Amino acid sequence: MAYGAAEMMCVALARELREGEVVFHGLASPVPMTATKLAKALGRQVTVVSIAGGVDPDWTKPATVTTTVGPNQFEGAVADYGLDEVFDLAATDRLDVTFLSFLQISPRGEINMSFVGGCYDKPKVRFPGGAGSATLIPVTKRTVIWRTKHDRRSLVEEVEFATTAADPEKEFVVVTPLCIFRMADGVLKLESVFPYSSLDEVKANTGWHIDLDEVPTSDPPSEEELVLLERVDPHGMRNIEF
Amino acid sequence: MKSKMMSLADAADLVEDGQLLAIGGNALNRNPARFARELARRGLKDLKLCGAAHGYASDLLCAAKAADTVYFGFFGFENEYGLAPGMRKGCQEGWLKAVEGSCTAQIAALRGGAYGIPFMPVAGLWRSDLVDLRPEFYRIMESPFTGERVVCVKSLVPDHAVLHVQEADEFGNARITGPKYQDVLMSRAARKTILTTERLVPTEKMRDIPELTSIPYFLVEAVVVVPEGSRPTICMGEWPAVDDAAMKAYLEAVQTDDLTAYLEAADGKEL
Numbered sequence: 001m002a003y004g005a006a007e008m009m010c011v012a013l014a015r016e017l018r019e020g021e022v023v024f025h026g027l028a029s030p031v032p033m034t035a036t037k038l039a040k041a042l043g044r045q046v047t048v049v050s051i052a053g054g055v056d057p058d059w060t061k062p063a064t065v066t067t068t069v070g071p072n073q074f075e076g077a078v079a080d081y082g083l084d085e086v087f088d089l090a091a092t093d094r095l096d097v098t099f100l101s102f103l104q105i106s107p108r109g110e111i112n113m114s115f116v117g118g119c120y121d122k123p124k125v126r127f128p129g130g131a132g133s134a135t136l137i138p139v140t141k142r143t144v145i146w147r148t149k150h151d152r153r154s155l156v157e158e159v160e161f162a163t164t165a166a167d168p169e170k171e172f173v174v175v176t177p178l179c180i181f182r183m184a185d186g187v188l189k190l191e192s193v194f195p196y197s198s199l200d201e202v203k204a205n206t207g208w209h210i211d212l213d214e215v216p217t218s219d220p221p222s223e224e225e226l227v228l229l230e231r232v233d234p235h236g237m238r239n240i241e242f
Numbered sequence: 243m244k245s246k247m248m249s250l251a252d253a254a255d256l257v258e259d260g261q262l263l264a265i266g267g268n269a270l271n272r273n274p275a276r277f278a279r280e281l282a283r284r285g286l287k288d289l290k291l292c293g294a295a296h297g298y299a300s301d302l303l304c305a306a307k308a309a310d311t312v313y314f315g316f317f318g319f320e321n322e323y324g325l326a327p328g329m330r331k332g333c334q335e336g337w338l339k340a341v342e343g344s345c346t347a348q349i350a351a352l353r354g355g356a357y358g359i360p361f362m363p364v365a366g367l368w369r370s371d372l373v374d375l376r377p378e379f380y381r382i383m384e385s386p387f388t389g390e391r392v393v394c395v396k397s398l399v400p401d402h403a404v405l406h407v408q409e410a411d412e413f414g415n416a417r418i419t420g421p422k423y424q425d426v427l428m429s430r431a432a433r434k435t436i437l438t439t440e441r442l443v444p445t446e447k448m449r450d451i452p453e454l455t456s457i458p459y460f461l462v463e464a465v466v467v468v469p470e471g472s473r474p475t476i477c478m479g480e481w482p483a484v485d486d487a488a489m490k491a492y493l494e495a496v497q498t499d500d501l502t503a504y505l506e507a508a509d510g511k512e513l
Contacts, residue, residue: 027269027295028320051268051295052421064483066321069295070271071478074420082422083294084353087346091365110369114342115333120375122336128318128325131295135346135366164344165369240321 001226005177011221014038021096022047029068032099037232055079098140107208109166112159130163142171148241150176156207192218243413246465253464254280262290264428266405273299274406276471282306294345304328315345327496354397355431367393403432410439414462420478434463438471
């Protein structure tokens with residue numbers, strides 16, 4: 001089956017989820033939302049919580065609108081457990097995985113979701129803010145970061161402002177359309193490159209130096225993963241991010 | 243119980259320049275959109291808006307220059323609708339003050355308000371530049387018991403929570419179907435709550451299953467019946483998707499700085 005970056009990213013995010021984990025995604029998160037549904041379709045027992053409050057919403061019911069905090073994340077759920085409580089869960093060390101994104105990221109896992117250019121109180125471009133990230137990243141056991149663009153404007157040596165930052169003591173992984181970085185010793189290390197990309201392409205589009213001559217290629221999506229992905233997201237909500 | 247039923251105009255009259263409003267909903271879901279448009283037409287000034295994740299209703303009040311301060315964790319529209327143009331413009335032109343938190347920090351500030359205490363410790367926030375930037379909102383303290391360091395936020399007591407719900411009775415007992423976001427907390431933190439509701443239902447319906455009433459009447463100062471009051475934003479069970487044409491009309495209006503014409507055209511006959 002043919003696949004592109006949208007499918008590869010959904011599969012890569014789903015593969016990050018381990019049996020028995022409690023997983024949170026926020027708003028504007030079609031790719032992570034689809035990934036949680038894919039993990040469930042693959043038979044992985046994960047608990048999904050979200051801003052909408054639905055615990056384990058019915059993954060067999062495909063989303064028809066792109067919001068990831070709306071009715072689709074509530075309908076068919078087994079319980080109503082709202083965002084306030086999800087944050088409490090994270091703060092008490094009971095949230096395993098959080099999916100978050102970035103507009104700028106540094107190799108040390110500093111994330112800018114606030115602004116670029118000018119100064120904080122009169123920025124050239126005001127961003128939407130980091131939502132839950134400044135609280136969640138320091139307290140969640142594992143943070144899975146995704147962004148559907150990989151370029152030198154967003155993967156930068158230094159961020160202009162750290163809305164939040166990785167905790168070097170916790171697990172932190174970054175998935176882009178080209179590759180996967182994983183934090184080790186406080187620095188993001190290139191772990192693998194997606195089959196349709198290359199080390200050269202990653203280097204050319206990353207704003208920090210990558211000191212590697214070779215890197216493993218990620219496993220491509222399996223036939224089963226692609227079939228189930230189509231089943232959980234037949235209307236292609238994941239594509240809105242690309 | 244006494245009736246809180248009133249017209250949209252009378253409810254909007256309750257809001258005064260400089261007040262702090264908690265705006266219900268989340269991004270483009272269940273915003274008090276119609277009420278926000280009513281406020282935006284009034285030339286109000288210096289409103290402060292709080293909440294975890296703001297969307298259309300708050301952005302409109304920024305675009306109309308009715309607000310001068312926004313407390314938020316996230317302020318934007320999801321996915322295809324992109325960044326919030328009114329808030330961006332206000333910040334980029336320097337007249338709108340961003341008091342940015344994690345969503346958690348904003349929730350903690352409302353909890354502090356609801357609990358009747360002046361500040362609230364909040365988890366996380368370490369290594370965030372936001373903390374040092376706004377000492378009027380964030381401080382770091384040591385636990386008086388263990389010495390553990392913790393970030394604290396100043397409590398917020400909104401003058402009004404402004405919420406759109408699916409069902410309310412004439413006294414202000416209200417049911418929210420589906421995601422509640424921070425609406426319930428907002429009603430507890432605010433001095434009073436203004437409700438717009440899709441439908442008016444008899445109080446007997448509330449008595450049948452009281453646990454479905456998430457907002458009790460004594461917190462409420464106004465009930466306005468506004469069918470489709472969340473449009474263009476989603477309202478579970480009522481309005482399943484963002485009203486694309488209406489949303490694009492809004493984005494266009496902010497882009498071209500023609501909010502007056504947009505507001506004139508948006509609602510047809512006044513309620």
